[in-house]
Amino acid sequence: MNHDLILLIPLIPLLGFAINGLGGKRFNVVGSGLIASVAVTISFVVSVKAFLHVRETGEVVSSVFEWFEVGGFEAHFGFRIDQLSAIMCLVVTGVGALIHVYSIGYMDRDKNPAKFFAFLNLFIFAMLCLVMGDNLILMFLGWEGVGLCSYLLIGFWYEENANADAGKKAFIVNRIGDFGFLLAIFLIFFHFGTVNFDEMKGAVDDELENDGYVAGAGEIVNEGRVRKTLFVDAEHEAGRETALKSIGAPSWTWQRHVGLGALTIVCLLLFVGATGKSAQIPLYVWLPDAMAGPTPVSALIHAATMVTAGVYMIARLHFLYDLAPIAQSVVLLVGAVTAVWAGFIGLTQFDIKKVLAYSTVSQLGFMFMAMGAGAYSAGIFHLVTHAFFKALLFLGSGAVIYACHHEQDMRRYGGLGKRLPMTYFTFIIGALALTGIAPFSGFFSKDEILWVSVNAHQFLGAENHIFGWTVWALGALAAVFTACYSWRMVSMTFHGSYRGEEHLPLSHVHEAPRTMRYVLMILAFGAATVGFIGIPPFIVGESGNMFNGFLDPMIHTAHHESALSPWFFMIVTLALGIVFAFVVGQNFVKPDNRITNLATTNDVVRRLTLWSRAKLYVDEFYNVVIVQPVMWGAWLLFAVVDQGLIDGILNGAAKGTELIARAMRPLQTGELNYYAMTIVAGVLVILAFIGLDDISAALGLASASSEIH
Amino acid sequence: MADYRLPTTDYRLPTTDYRLLSMISIAHMFFTPHGMMFLAMLLFLTGVYAVTVRRNLIVVLMGLELMLNAVNVALVSFNYFSSYESVFESGQIMALMVIAVAAAEAAVGLAILVVLMRTRGSIDAEKAQEMQG
Structure with missing residues (x-):
């Protein structure tokens, strides 16, 4: 395959953006929607071709041309499709194309659909730059580009102040994270002399080969330029190690390649960037507000693709994180806490999109747990399955919102299952996948993450066996929360009987148009089946797990050993999911159509409910x-x-x-004579300055000073 | 036809023209550096008087010419009395240049006067003072 062909993947959506952006109001919703959808579909087809090529030959497809060069710094427009970016491209363009098609139906009453589709295509372009870039600069370009599109699309209905404010909030909070990312890029360039992923990996691998660990002596030689090594020299390190051991210092102070070295700081700063873009504690607050945008935007940008950029970035730079255990622990802990935190808030929200937003934050926390545990392929696997089922759930909620004339409050839903059978059916599949019930996709990925998190046996660089269990417990709690809010949502929306009669008569509620229903069905199929590409190795053997096998050349999956059988964890998580899903799904809406009010049952529960509803x-x-x-x-x-x-x-x-x-x-004054007089007076003044003595001397007249000379 | 005959020589002593002699001797009294500077100053101040006091623009222009020529007198006489070799008639050359510039200036000035006369019917400086703050 011609390598330059992959340039089509980002460029065709850019072309679509240009057509829709310049064409303006000449297109109606179907016209502009078709242009945008076709552009993304072509990208998807090329992505599939590139993916198959990579799968068959295992080689990296890349296309590079020069962007700019300053001093020793080179930035290239280098696009590459390797195993990791091929998967990301498939997700971005595949789910993206479906959501574009869905938007044709969803935006049919909008005033300015061409603008909407132009922004969507620009987003796809920026996201593809992010995932296909072979260096940090191009990645950062995409990173900022998706942030811009997110801002534009959150505030798409900017006539309402709340929407514009939500856009601003997203942008500003993301700037904080971007600042960390930018600092990390500077540090990386300072230490490696390059921002190219391959060259960085090469430099790290050289060090590992020469010294057994990166903390060793020697210098990273990169294209003839000698760079300072990342850490202090070996002899000093060894002396320090024995000294610290002899006084019984904790292991993280003497362990090699551990410490607050440059690499740790780089990884932590990168993670700051990831917390911004991927909505983790402490920067997650923008994502729930971002639901002010149109629902397809929430599905595409704020669930399936953009918010996973942080996860992708860590996977891309996993060779750095592998050498920075402190940063890994931080990632793991932040991910686990975020998963629980957001799940807890999601339990009591009434806005259907807010529930899904907190669910997204929670699921992203799961992905970061995998990243922190060093199981990068598990995290990417969850990213893929999550893209399917969360896009499905968002689009399903969009279909409900569309049916109920932009009513988002679940207290005014109820009993919609009979009116919207297609939406109900697909939504159930999405909820099953999100809850992690076998054999739907979320089950495999979430189970793998929980299992690898138990095996995290280092905390901040020190051996710690409790840490893994703690994180696992947090993850399991988050999984329970997931089951609760998912089925509460399903129950409040589709079960019981209709509660919004005074706002919108039930007879006005009708199923979404055909384009939207077909997209829901395709996504439901994906959400139900995509998990089978990653069946755990202990069931089908190493070769059976297609996903890990495919990613292996990029990200090698280590074998995990745990004290208990993986079957144990699988059964525990599955049982928790099923029990809570069943209990909540059956009992949340009472037969008399009363919503279970936790606040009345018990003082502690009531306080927790209030905290949760107030978003902590x-x-x-x-x-x-x-x-x-x-x-x-x-x-x-x-x-x-x-x-x-x-x-x-x-x-x-x-x-x-x-x-x-x-x-x-x-x-x-305007008087000529006066001016002439002024000139004369001026000359006289100048003469006086020169000195009457000099004048008289020049004239040969006798004076006191001339006699002295 | 030209007359090629030698002139007849008159060997008589010339009669003394005392009037001329006295004029020459008075002039000779002035023909010193100080005298020439005095003369130049006199001319210059006359020019200054004309420019600053008189309203008639023709007189003003005349005053300007006087000032320029006073400078010329000074230049020429400095050159004459100078003993420095490096001077090399530069005073005279300078004076010629001043004459050239003065001629140009006079042409422009007179042209302005003509226009002024046509548009306003007067060359009184007091009649033209609209340009003021």
Whole structure:
């Protein structure tokens, strides 16, 4: 296959963006939607071709041309399709194409569909730059590009202030993360002298081969340029090790290649970037608000693709994380805590999209758990399955919202299963996959993540056997929460009887158009079956797990050993999922159509419910601790420094000039003789300055000073 | 036809023209550096007076010419009395240049006067003072 062909994958959506963006209002929703969908579909076809090529030959397809070069720094427009980016391309373009088609139905009453589809295509382009870039600069370009598109699409209905504010919030919170990412890129360039993934990996591998560990002596030689090594030299390290061991210091202080070295800082900064884009604690707050955008946007950007960019980035740079155990522990812990945290908030939300948003944050936490545990392929596997079932759930919720005329409050739903059978059926499949019930896709991926998290036996670089179990317990709790909120959502939406009669008569509720239903069916098929590509090795053997086998050249999956059989964990998670799904799904809406109100049962439960419904007061906390001080500082700068000092100086200068000019005006009389007189007077003054003595000396007249000479 | 005959020589002593002699001697009294500077100053101040006091623009222009020529006098006389070799008639050359510039200036000035006369019917400087702050 011609390697330059892969350039089509990002460029055709860009072309679609240009056509829709420039064509403007000439297209109606079907026209612009078809242009955008066809563009992404072509990308998908080329991606499939590239994927098959990579699968058959195992070689990396790349196409590189120069972008810019400054000093020793080179940035290339280097696109590459390897095992990892092939999977990502398939997800982005495949799910993306389906969501484009769905949007044709969903946006049919919109004023400006061409703009919507132009932004969607631009997003696909940026996302493909992100996943196909072979260096950090191009990745960062895509990273910022998807952030921009996210901002534009969250605020797509910008006439309402809340939507515009949500867009701004997403953008600003993401800037914080992007700043960390940018610092990490600078550090990487400083230490490796390159930002190319292959060259970075080569440098790390050289070190490992020469010294057995990266902390060794020697220098990374890269294209003739000698770079400082990442760590201190070996002799010093060894001496330090024995000294620290002899005084009984904890292992993380002396263990080799462990410590707050440059690599750890790089990995932590990268993770800061990931927390922003992938909505992890502490920067997750933008994602629930991002639901202000149209539902297809929530499905595409805020569930399936963009928010997984952080996960993808860690997988791409896994060779760095492998050498930074402290950063790995941080990732693992943050992921696990986020999974529980967001799941807990999701339990009590009433807005159907908010539930799904917190669910997304929670599932992203699962992915980061896998990343932190070093099981990168498990994380990517969950990314893929999640893209299917979460896109399905979002589009299903979109179909419900469409049917109920943009009503999103689940308290006004109920009993829609009979009115919307197709949506109900696909939604159930999505919920089964999300809950992790065999054999739907979420089961395999979530089970694998929980299993590998038990095997995390290092905490902050030190041996720690409790850590794995702690993380597993957090993950299992998050899985229980997942089951609860998913089936609460299903129950409130589709079971019982209709509760929104005074807002919208049930007879007005009708199934979504055909394009939307077909997309739901395709995604439901994917959500049900895509898990089979990653059946755990202990069931079908190493060769049976197609997913890990395919990723193996890029990301080698280590064999995990655990004290208990993997069957144990599988059965425990499955049982938890089934039990809670059944209990909540059956009992959440009472036969008399009353929603179970946890708040009345018990004091502790009531308090927990209130905390959960208030989203754990995180927004309020940020408002007091960050937003208000920033506002005060901005006000101070505005009122005192800008308006007082700087404007004072400028206005004072202007006023002073004006005053002087006013005083000087009478001098200009317009009289010729007066001017001539002024000239003469001026000459006389100059002469006086030169000195009467010199004049008289020049004239030869006697004077006191000339006698002295 | 030209007359090629030698002139007849008059061997008589010339009669003394005392009037001329006294004029020459008075002029000779001035023909010193100080005298020439005095003369130049006199001319210059006359010019300054004309420019600064008189309203008639023709007189003003005349005053300007006087000032320029006062400078010329100074230049020429400095050159004459100078003993430095490096001077090399530069005073005279300079004076020629000043004359050329003065001619140009006079042409422009007179042209302006003509236009002024046509548009306003007057060459009084007091009548043209709209350009003021």
